[in-house]
Amino acid sequence: MSSREHLIAWLNDAYAMEQALEETLQRHAKDAKDDQEVRSRIERHIEETREQAEVVRGCVESLGGSVSGAKSALAGLFGTVQGMANRPAQDTMLKNALADYAAEHFEIASYRALIQAAKEVGEEKIAARLTDILRQEEDMARFLEEKLPGAVHSALAKAGG
């Protein structure tokens, strides 16, 4: 496998990751129906996630590849994380925040690796497009990080102390 083929394969993983994450975020937006700030931030990130998938697809195609419909092992990983928060409970919002925080950091790690790989094969334009995506993931991760203490507090308050 050449370096460019590796880059295409890894971009395909990122594409599958974005698709898996969109499904998770849809569910978490519904769970956040009582918290307008969280809900609208998640909905904004759903839009960003769809755009990111299209940017990644464009990167794959500009390298002469095509995106595969198959979900990657990374999608399976998100399936495991999602399994944590499938039942409605007092701490659903907290579990969702933990899963989303983990997912955003997995994305951050993935895009950092992809940016490096794109630079190594001389694809500076692709590296720049992936850097824009990285910034969006970092913004979402920061939002979630700020929300974690309140999510813990609310879960404990609902439990009655």
Ligand SMILES: [Fe+2]
């Ligand atoms: Fe993303």
